[in-house]
Amino acid sequence: AAPGTAAADPPAGGAPGQPPAAAVAEKVSWTSELGVGMLSLDEADSGVPLADHLVSPEKNIFILHGGDHFTLAWMPNPPPSRDGDGAKEEEEGGTPSFDVLHWNGLPPAGPRLAHLTVAAPSGSRGPAPVRHRPTYYKPVPGQIQDVVQAHSDDKAIRPGMYETWRYEVQLAVDDPNVSGEERPPDAPRPRVFEQGPPPSPGSSWRCAACYSKRFETMCFGVNEAGSEECRHCGKRREECGWTIWLTYEELPNAQKGQCARVHAPKIVSLLRTKWPGAKVEYGDRSNPPAV
Ligand SMILES: [Zn+2]
Incomplete structure:
Protein backbone atom coordinates (compact mmCIF):
# COMPACT_ATOMS: atom_id res chain seq x y z
CA ALA A 1 0.00 0.00 0.00
CA ALA A 2 1.07 3.57 -0.55
CA PRO A 3 2.38 5.52 2.44
CA GLY A 4 -0.34 6.95 4.61
CA THR A 5 -3.05 4.48 3.76
CA ALA A 6 -5.17 3.35 6.65
CA ALA A 7 -4.93 -0.38 5.97
CA ALA A 8 -3.33 -2.16 8.90
CA ASP A 9 -3.19 -5.52 7.16
CA PRO A 10 -3.42 -6.62 3.55
CA PRO A 11 -6.98 -7.60 2.66
CA ALA A 12 -7.67 -11.31 3.09
CA GLY A 13 -8.72 -13.28 0.05
CA GLY A 14 -12.47 -13.69 -0.31
CA ALA A 15 -14.47 -16.75 -1.28
CA PRO A 16 -14.62 -17.54 -5.01
CA GLY A 17 -16.93 -15.08 -6.69
CA GLN A 18 -16.74 -12.65 -3.82
CA PRO A 19 -14.56 -9.58 -3.50
CA PRO A 20 -11.76 -9.78 -0.93
CA ALA A 21 -12.81 -9.05 2.60
CA ALA A 22 -11.58 -5.52 3.31
CA ALA A 23 -9.56 -4.94 6.44
CA VAL A 24 -11.22 -2.95 9.20
CA ALA A 25 -8.73 -0.38 10.38
CA GLU A 26 -8.52 2.70 12.56
CA LYS A 27 -7.70 5.96 10.83
CA VAL A 28 -4.12 7.18 10.97
CA SER A 29 -2.76 10.68 10.43
CA TRP A 30 0.14 11.77 8.26
CA THR A 31 2.21 13.80 10.64
CA SER A 32 4.85 15.21 8.28
CA GLU A 33 4.87 18.98 7.72
CA LEU A 34 5.83 18.72 4.05
CA GLY A 35 2.87 20.82 3.01
CA VAL A 36 2.50 18.90 -0.25
CA GLY A 37 0.04 16.09 -0.79
CA MET A 38 -0.27 12.80 -2.57
CA LEU A 39 -2.93 10.95 -4.52
CA SER A 40 -2.69 7.23 -5.20
CA LEU A 41 -4.33 4.81 -7.56
CA ASP A 42 -4.21 2.37 -4.63
CA GLU A 43 -7.14 4.31 -3.19
CA ALA A 44 -9.21 3.67 -6.34
CA ASP A 45 -8.25 0.00 -6.40
CA SER A 46 -8.49 -0.90 -2.71
CA GLY A 47 -11.18 1.53 -1.55
CA VAL A 48 -8.94 2.36 1.43
CA PRO A 49 -8.65 6.15 1.69
CA LEU A 50 -5.29 7.90 1.89
CA ALA A 51 -4.59 10.05 4.93
CA ASP A 52 -6.54 13.33 4.92
CA HIS A 53 -3.41 15.52 5.02
CA LEU A 54 -2.15 13.90 1.83
CA VAL A 55 -5.40 14.34 -0.08
CA SER A 56 -6.06 17.89 1.23
CA PRO A 57 -2.57 19.37 1.79
CA GLU A 58 -1.66 22.91 2.71
CA LYS A 59 -0.23 23.62 -0.76
CA ASN A 60 -1.94 22.59 -3.97
CA ILE A 61 0.94 20.35 -5.00
CA PHE A 62 0.57 16.59 -5.26
CA ILE A 63 2.80 13.62 -5.83
CA LEU A 64 0.77 11.24 -8.02
CA HIS A 65 1.28 7.55 -7.32
CA GLY A 66 0.14 5.59 -10.37
CA GLY A 67 1.00 2.16 -8.98
CA ASP A 68 4.61 1.79 -10.08
CA HIS A 69 5.54 5.35 -11.03
CA PHE A 70 5.55 8.77 -9.36
CA THR A 71 4.79 12.06 -11.11
CA LEU A 72 3.92 15.59 -9.98
CA ALA A 73 0.77 17.69 -10.32
CA TRP A 74 -0.09 21.18 -9.12
CA MET A 75 -2.84 23.74 -9.48
CA PRO A 76 -1.76 27.28 -10.36
CA ASN A 77 -5.26 28.67 -9.66
CA PRO A 78 -6.92 26.27 -7.23
CA PRO A 79 -10.71 26.13 -7.01
CA PRO A 80 -12.34 27.40 -3.80
CA SER A 81 -12.32 24.59 -1.25
CA ARG A 82 -15.62 22.71 -1.09
CA ASP A 83 -14.40 19.71 0.83
CA GLY A 84 -16.96 17.06 1.44
CA ASP A 85 -20.06 19.06 0.64
CA GLY A 86 -20.86 16.49 -2.04
CA ALA A 87 -23.42 18.90 -3.44
CA LYS A 88 -24.24 19.20 -7.10
CA GLU A 89 -23.13 22.46 -8.59
CA GLU A 90 -26.27 24.36 -9.56
CA GLU A 91 -24.60 27.45 -10.96
CA GLU A 92 -25.61 28.81 -14.30
CA GLY A 93 -23.43 27.41 -17.04
CA GLY A 94 -22.49 24.22 -15.18
CA THR A 95 -19.52 23.38 -13.02
CA PRO A 96 -16.57 25.78 -13.20
CA SER A 97 -13.35 24.08 -14.20
CA PHE A 98 -9.79 24.61 -13.01
CA ASP A 99 -6.33 23.89 -14.39
CA VAL A 100 -4.01 21.12 -13.28
CA LEU A 101 -0.44 20.96 -14.55
CA HIS A 102 1.17 17.56 -14.64
CA TRP A 103 4.89 16.84 -14.90
CA ASN A 104 6.17 13.40 -15.87
CA GLY A 105 9.97 13.49 -15.79
CA LEU A 106 10.76 10.03 -17.07
CA PRO A 107 10.85 8.39 -20.49
CA PRO A 108 9.22 6.75 -22.37
CA ALA A 109 6.09 8.91 -21.88
CA GLY A 110 8.12 11.86 -20.56
CA PRO A 111 9.62 14.28 -20.03
CA ARG A 112 6.24 15.91 -20.58
CA LEU A 113 4.42 18.86 -19.07
CA ALA A 114 0.67 18.35 -19.61
CA HIS A 115 -2.12 20.85 -19.09
CA LEU A 116 -5.37 19.33 -17.80
CA THR A 117 -8.75 20.94 -17.26
CA VAL A 118 -10.76 19.49 -14.40
CA ALA A 119 -14.42 20.09 -13.58
CA ALA A 120 -15.50 18.66 -10.24
CA PRO A 121 -19.31 18.75 -9.85
CA SER A 122 -19.12 17.14 -6.38
CA GLY A 123 -16.15 19.18 -5.17
CA SER A 124 -13.25 17.61 -3.32
CA ARG A 125 -13.72 14.51 -1.20
CA GLY A 126 -14.04 15.23 2.50
CA PRO A 127 -12.11 13.66 5.38
CA ALA A 128 -12.01 9.87 5.46
CA PRO A 129 -14.30 8.17 8.00
CA VAL A 130 -12.85 7.52 11.46
CA ARG A 131 -12.79 3.78 10.78
CA HIS A 132 -12.46 1.99 7.48
CA ARG A 133 -15.26 -0.55 7.31
CA PRO A 134 -15.86 -3.27 4.80
CA THR A 135 -18.56 -2.13 2.40
CA TYR A 136 -19.47 -5.53 0.97
CA TYR A 137 -22.97 -6.43 2.08
CA LYS A 138 -25.11 -9.34 1.01
CA PRO A 139 -26.51 -8.25 -2.39
CA VAL A 140 -30.11 -7.06 -2.62
CA PRO A 141 -32.01 -8.84 -5.43
CA GLY A 142 -31.97 -6.58 -8.51
CA GLN A 143 -28.85 -4.64 -7.61
CA ALA A 254 -20.00 2.57 -7.96
CA GLN A 255 -20.24 0.80 -11.32
CA LYS A 256 -19.39 3.98 -13.21
CA GLY A 257 -16.17 4.13 -11.20
CA GLN A 258 -15.51 0.46 -11.86
CA CYS A 259 -15.94 0.92 -15.64
CA ALA A 260 -13.82 4.06 -15.60
CA ARG A 261 -11.06 2.23 -13.73
CA VAL A 262 -10.98 -0.36 -16.54
CA HIS A 263 -11.52 1.89 -19.56
CA ALA A 264 -10.49 5.44 -18.61
CA PRO A 265 -6.86 6.62 -18.60
CA LYS A 266 -5.24 5.98 -15.20
CA ILE A 267 -4.81 9.70 -14.54
CA VAL A 268 -8.62 10.16 -14.60
CA SER A 269 -9.23 7.48 -11.96
CA LEU A 270 -6.33 8.89 -9.94
CA LEU A 271 -7.65 12.48 -9.94
CA ARG A 272 -11.14 11.20 -9.07
CA THR A 273 -9.82 9.93 -5.74
CA LYS A 274 -9.73 13.62 -4.74
CA TRP A 275 -12.52 14.95 -6.98
CA PRO A 276 -15.15 12.19 -7.25
CA GLY A 277 -16.82 12.00 -10.64
CA ALA A 278 -14.65 14.81 -12.06
CA LYS A 279 -14.51 15.43 -15.80
CA VAL A 280 -10.88 15.54 -16.89
CA GLU A 281 -9.74 16.91 -20.25
CA TYR A 282 -6.23 16.95 -21.62
CA GLY A 283 -6.48 17.77 -25.32
CA ASP A 284 -5.68 14.80 -27.54
CA ARG A 285 -7.86 11.95 -26.22
CA SER A 286 -5.56 9.35 -27.69
CA ASN A 287 -2.58 10.61 -25.71
CA PRO A 288 -3.43 10.95 -22.00
CA PRO A 289 -0.66 11.97 -19.61
CA ALA A 290 0.92 8.83 -18.14
CA VAL A 291 0.99 8.31 -14.38
ZN1 LIG B 1 -27.25 -21.54 -16.56
Whole structure:
Protein backbone atom coordinates (compact mmCIF):
# COMPACT_ATOMS: atom_id res chain seq x y z
CA ALA A 1 0.00 0.00 0.00
CA ALA A 2 1.07 3.57 -0.55
CA PRO A 3 2.38 5.52 2.44
CA GLY A 4 -0.34 6.95 4.61
CA THR A 5 -3.05 4.48 3.76
CA ALA A 6 -5.17 3.35 6.65
CA ALA A 7 -4.93 -0.38 5.97
CA ALA A 8 -3.33 -2.16 8.90
CA ASP A 9 -3.19 -5.52 7.16
CA PRO A 10 -3.42 -6.62 3.55
CA PRO A 11 -6.98 -7.60 2.66
CA ALA A 12 -7.67 -11.31 3.09
CA GLY A 13 -8.72 -13.28 0.05
CA GLY A 14 -12.47 -13.69 -0.31
CA ALA A 15 -14.47 -16.75 -1.28
CA PRO A 16 -14.62 -17.54 -5.01
CA GLY A 17 -16.93 -15.08 -6.69
CA GLN A 18 -16.74 -12.65 -3.82
CA PRO A 19 -14.56 -9.58 -3.50
CA PRO A 20 -11.76 -9.78 -0.93
CA ALA A 21 -12.81 -9.05 2.60
CA ALA A 22 -11.58 -5.52 3.31
CA ALA A 23 -9.56 -4.94 6.44
CA VAL A 24 -11.22 -2.95 9.20
CA ALA A 25 -8.73 -0.38 10.38
CA GLU A 26 -8.52 2.70 12.56
CA LYS A 27 -7.70 5.96 10.83
CA VAL A 28 -4.12 7.18 10.97
CA SER A 29 -2.76 10.68 10.43
CA TRP A 30 0.14 11.77 8.26
CA THR A 31 2.21 13.80 10.64
CA SER A 32 4.85 15.21 8.28
CA GLU A 33 4.87 18.98 7.72
CA LEU A 34 5.83 18.72 4.05
CA GLY A 35 2.87 20.82 3.01
CA VAL A 36 2.50 18.90 -0.25
CA GLY A 37 0.04 16.09 -0.79
CA MET A 38 -0.27 12.80 -2.57
CA LEU A 39 -2.93 10.95 -4.52
CA SER A 40 -2.69 7.23 -5.20
CA LEU A 41 -4.33 4.81 -7.56
CA ASP A 42 -4.21 2.37 -4.63
CA GLU A 43 -7.14 4.31 -3.19
CA ALA A 44 -9.21 3.67 -6.34
CA ASP A 45 -8.25 0.00 -6.40
CA SER A 46 -8.49 -0.90 -2.71
CA GLY A 47 -11.18 1.53 -1.55
CA VAL A 48 -8.94 2.36 1.43
CA PRO A 49 -8.65 6.15 1.69
CA LEU A 50 -5.29 7.90 1.89
CA ALA A 51 -4.59 10.05 4.93
CA ASP A 52 -6.54 13.33 4.92
CA HIS A 53 -3.41 15.52 5.02
CA LEU A 54 -2.15 13.90 1.83
CA VAL A 55 -5.40 14.34 -0.08
CA SER A 56 -6.06 17.89 1.23
CA PRO A 57 -2.57 19.37 1.79
CA GLU A 58 -1.66 22.91 2.71
CA LYS A 59 -0.23 23.62 -0.76
CA ASN A 60 -1.94 22.59 -3.97
CA ILE A 61 0.94 20.35 -5.00
CA PHE A 62 0.57 16.59 -5.26
CA ILE A 63 2.80 13.62 -5.83
CA LEU A 64 0.77 11.24 -8.02
CA HIS A 65 1.28 7.55 -7.32
CA GLY A 66 0.14 5.59 -10.37
CA GLY A 67 1.00 2.16 -8.98
CA ASP A 68 4.61 1.79 -10.08
CA HIS A 69 5.54 5.35 -11.03
CA PHE A 70 5.55 8.77 -9.36
CA THR A 71 4.79 12.06 -11.11
CA LEU A 72 3.92 15.59 -9.98
CA ALA A 73 0.77 17.69 -10.32
CA TRP A 74 -0.09 21.18 -9.12
CA MET A 75 -2.84 23.74 -9.48
CA PRO A 76 -1.76 27.28 -10.36
CA ASN A 77 -5.26 28.67 -9.66
CA PRO A 78 -6.92 26.27 -7.23
CA PRO A 79 -10.71 26.13 -7.01
CA PRO A 80 -12.34 27.40 -3.80
CA SER A 81 -12.32 24.59 -1.25
CA ARG A 82 -15.62 22.71 -1.09
CA ASP A 83 -14.40 19.71 0.83
CA GLY A 84 -16.96 17.06 1.44
CA ASP A 85 -20.06 19.06 0.64
CA GLY A 86 -20.86 16.49 -2.04
CA ALA A 87 -23.42 18.90 -3.44
CA LYS A 88 -24.24 19.20 -7.10
CA GLU A 89 -23.13 22.46 -8.59
CA GLU A 90 -26.27 24.36 -9.56
CA GLU A 91 -24.60 27.45 -10.96
CA GLU A 92 -25.61 28.81 -14.30
CA GLY A 93 -23.43 27.41 -17.04
CA GLY A 94 -22.49 24.22 -15.18
CA THR A 95 -19.52 23.38 -13.02
CA PRO A 96 -16.57 25.78 -13.20
CA SER A 97 -13.35 24.08 -14.20
CA PHE A 98 -9.79 24.61 -13.01
CA ASP A 99 -6.33 23.89 -14.39
CA VAL A 100 -4.01 21.12 -13.28
CA LEU A 101 -0.44 20.96 -14.55
CA HIS A 102 1.17 17.56 -14.64
CA TRP A 103 4.89 16.84 -14.90
CA ASN A 104 6.17 13.40 -15.87
CA GLY A 105 9.97 13.49 -15.79
CA LEU A 106 10.76 10.03 -17.07
CA PRO A 107 10.85 8.39 -20.49
CA PRO A 108 9.22 6.75 -22.37
CA ALA A 109 6.09 8.91 -21.88
CA GLY A 110 8.12 11.86 -20.56
CA PRO A 111 9.62 14.28 -20.03
CA ARG A 112 6.24 15.91 -20.58
CA LEU A 113 4.42 18.86 -19.07
CA ALA A 114 0.67 18.35 -19.61
CA HIS A 115 -2.12 20.85 -19.09
CA LEU A 116 -5.37 19.33 -17.80
CA THR A 117 -8.75 20.94 -17.26
CA VAL A 118 -10.76 19.49 -14.40
CA ALA A 119 -14.42 20.09 -13.58
CA ALA A 120 -15.50 18.66 -10.24
CA PRO A 121 -19.31 18.75 -9.85
CA SER A 122 -19.12 17.14 -6.38
CA GLY A 123 -16.15 19.18 -5.17
CA SER A 124 -13.25 17.61 -3.32
CA ARG A 125 -13.72 14.51 -1.20
CA GLY A 126 -14.04 15.23 2.50
CA PRO A 127 -12.11 13.66 5.38
CA ALA A 128 -12.01 9.87 5.46
CA PRO A 129 -14.30 8.17 8.00
CA VAL A 130 -12.85 7.52 11.46
CA ARG A 131 -12.79 3.78 10.78
CA HIS A 132 -12.46 1.99 7.48
CA ARG A 133 -15.26 -0.55 7.31
CA PRO A 134 -15.86 -3.27 4.80
CA THR A 135 -18.56 -2.13 2.40
CA TYR A 136 -19.47 -5.53 0.97
CA TYR A 137 -22.97 -6.43 2.08
CA LYS A 138 -25.11 -9.34 1.01
CA PRO A 139 -26.51 -8.25 -2.39
CA VAL A 140 -30.11 -7.06 -2.62
CA PRO A 141 -32.01 -8.84 -5.43
CA GLY A 142 -31.97 -6.58 -8.51
CA GLN A 143 -28.85 -4.64 -7.61
CA ILE A 144 -25.90 -4.89 -10.02
CA GLN A 145 -23.65 -7.69 -8.85
CA ASP A 146 -21.14 -7.55 -11.69
CA VAL A 147 -20.34 -5.58 -14.80
CA VAL A 148 -19.60 -8.28 -17.38
CA GLN A 149 -18.25 -6.24 -20.28
CA ALA A 150 -18.61 -3.16 -22.45
CA HIS A 151 -20.48 -3.58 -25.75
CA SER A 152 -17.97 -4.49 -28.48
CA ASP A 153 -19.88 -2.51 -31.17
CA ASP A 154 -19.79 0.65 -29.05
CA LYS A 155 -16.08 0.20 -28.35
CA ALA A 156 -15.37 -0.22 -32.07
CA ILE A 157 -17.50 2.77 -33.15
CA ARG A 158 -16.43 5.15 -30.39
CA PRO A 159 -13.00 4.02 -29.19
CA GLY A 160 -11.95 5.51 -25.87
CA MET A 161 -15.36 7.15 -25.26
CA TYR A 162 -16.31 4.74 -22.48
CA GLU A 163 -18.92 7.16 -21.10
CA THR A 164 -21.02 6.59 -24.24
CA TRP A 165 -20.86 2.77 -24.25
CA ARG A 166 -23.40 0.18 -23.13
CA TYR A 167 -22.42 -2.30 -20.43
CA GLU A 168 -23.64 -5.82 -19.79
CA VAL A 169 -24.53 -6.29 -16.13
CA GLN A 170 -25.55 -9.23 -13.99
CA LEU A 171 -28.25 -8.54 -11.43
CA ALA A 172 -28.18 -10.19 -8.02
CA VAL A 173 -30.82 -12.79 -7.25
CA ASP A 174 -31.89 -14.02 -3.84
CA ASP A 175 -29.31 -16.77 -3.23
CA PRO A 176 -28.79 -18.33 0.22
CA ASN A 177 -25.33 -19.50 -0.91
CA VAL A 178 -24.06 -15.96 -1.41
CA SER A 179 -22.40 -14.64 1.70
CA GLY A 180 -21.94 -11.06 2.82
CA GLU A 181 -22.67 -8.99 5.87
CA GLU A 182 -26.26 -8.02 6.47
CA ARG A 183 -26.75 -4.38 5.49
CA PRO A 184 -27.26 -2.13 8.53
CA PRO A 185 -30.60 -0.28 8.47
CA ASP A 186 -28.85 3.11 8.14
CA ALA A 187 -26.67 2.07 5.18
CA PRO A 188 -27.79 3.45 1.82
CA ARG A 189 -29.85 0.98 -0.23
CA PRO A 190 -28.32 0.08 -3.59
CA ARG A 191 -30.26 0.97 -6.71
CA VAL A 192 -32.18 -2.01 -8.07
CA PHE A 193 -33.07 -2.81 -11.68
CA GLU A 194 -35.85 -4.83 -13.31
CA GLN A 195 -34.99 -7.98 -15.21
CA GLY A 196 -37.20 -6.59 -17.98
CA PRO A 197 -38.38 -8.29 -21.19
CA PRO A 198 -36.61 -11.49 -22.32
CA PRO A 199 -33.74 -11.19 -24.80
CA SER A 200 -34.93 -10.92 -28.41
CA PRO A 201 -35.18 -14.30 -30.21
CA GLY A 202 -32.38 -13.22 -32.56
CA SER A 203 -29.78 -12.57 -29.85
CA SER A 204 -27.64 -14.90 -27.82
CA TRP A 205 -28.08 -14.48 -24.06
CA ARG A 206 -26.13 -15.13 -20.91
CA CYS A 207 -27.44 -17.15 -17.96
CA ALA A 208 -27.21 -14.99 -14.82
CA ALA A 209 -27.08 -18.00 -12.49
CA CYS A 210 -24.18 -19.61 -14.40
CA TYR A 211 -22.30 -16.29 -14.67
CA SER A 212 -22.50 -15.75 -10.91
CA LYS A 213 -20.75 -19.11 -10.36
CA ARG A 214 -18.09 -18.60 -13.07
CA PHE A 215 -15.13 -18.66 -10.67
CA GLU A 216 -16.04 -22.17 -9.56
CA THR A 217 -17.10 -23.55 -12.93
CA MET A 218 -15.20 -21.43 -15.51
CA CYS A 219 -18.53 -21.35 -17.37
CA PHE A 220 -19.62 -17.87 -18.48
CA GLY A 221 -23.17 -18.93 -19.28
CA VAL A 222 -23.52 -17.94 -22.94
CA ASN A 223 -26.54 -19.48 -24.72
CA GLU A 224 -27.57 -19.54 -28.35
CA ALA A 225 -30.23 -17.22 -29.72
CA GLY A 226 -33.76 -18.51 -29.41
CA SER A 227 -33.07 -21.07 -26.66
CA GLU A 228 -35.33 -20.82 -23.63
CA GLU A 229 -33.35 -23.14 -21.41
CA CYS A 230 -29.74 -22.70 -20.29
CA ARG A 231 -27.61 -25.36 -21.96
CA HIS A 232 -25.16 -25.27 -19.05
CA CYS A 233 -27.35 -25.55 -15.94
CA GLY A 234 -30.54 -26.81 -17.60
CA LYS A 235 -32.74 -24.19 -15.91
CA ARG A 236 -35.46 -22.36 -17.78
CA ARG A 237 -34.55 -18.77 -18.64
CA GLU A 238 -37.26 -17.31 -16.38
CA GLU A 239 -35.76 -19.27 -13.49
CA CYS A 240 -32.02 -18.62 -13.96
CA GLY A 241 -32.32 -15.01 -15.21
CA TRP A 242 -30.21 -13.31 -17.86
CA THR A 243 -27.78 -10.42 -18.03
CA ILE A 244 -29.07 -7.04 -19.23
CA TRP A 245 -27.51 -4.04 -21.00
CA LEU A 246 -27.40 -0.54 -19.49
CA THR A 247 -25.89 2.68 -20.75
CA TYR A 248 -23.03 4.20 -18.78
CA GLU A 249 -25.38 6.98 -17.65
CA GLU A 250 -27.80 4.41 -16.21
CA LEU A 251 -25.11 2.80 -14.04
CA PRO A 252 -24.94 3.68 -10.34
CA ASN A 253 -21.81 5.63 -9.29
CA ALA A 254 -20.00 2.57 -7.96
CA GLN A 255 -20.24 0.80 -11.32
CA LYS A 256 -19.39 3.98 -13.21
CA GLY A 257 -16.17 4.13 -11.20
CA GLN A 258 -15.51 0.46 -11.86
CA CYS A 259 -15.94 0.92 -15.64
CA ALA A 260 -13.82 4.06 -15.60
CA ARG A 261 -11.06 2.23 -13.73
CA VAL A 262 -10.98 -0.36 -16.54
CA HIS A 263 -11.52 1.89 -19.56
CA ALA A 264 -10.49 5.44 -18.61
CA PRO A 265 -6.86 6.62 -18.60
CA LYS A 266 -5.24 5.98 -15.20
CA ILE A 267 -4.81 9.70 -14.54
CA VAL A 268 -8.62 10.16 -14.60
CA SER A 269 -9.23 7.48 -11.96
CA LEU A 270 -6.33 8.89 -9.94
CA LEU A 271 -7.65 12.48 -9.94
CA ARG A 272 -11.14 11.20 -9.07
CA THR A 273 -9.82 9.93 -5.74
CA LYS A 274 -9.73 13.62 -4.74
CA TRP A 275 -12.52 14.95 -6.98
CA PRO A 276 -15.15 12.19 -7.25
CA GLY A 277 -16.82 12.00 -10.64
CA ALA A 278 -14.65 14.81 -12.06
CA LYS A 279 -14.51 15.43 -15.80
CA VAL A 280 -10.88 15.54 -16.89
CA GLU A 281 -9.74 16.91 -20.25
CA TYR A 282 -6.23 16.95 -21.62
CA GLY A 283 -6.48 17.77 -25.32
CA ASP A 284 -5.68 14.80 -27.54
CA ARG A 285 -7.86 11.95 -26.22
CA SER A 286 -5.56 9.35 -27.69
CA ASN A 287 -2.58 10.61 -25.71
CA PRO A 288 -3.43 10.95 -22.00
CA PRO A 289 -0.66 11.97 -19.61
CA ALA A 290 0.92 8.83 -18.14
CA VAL A 291 0.99 8.31 -14.38
ZN1 LIG B 1 -27.25 -21.54 -16.56
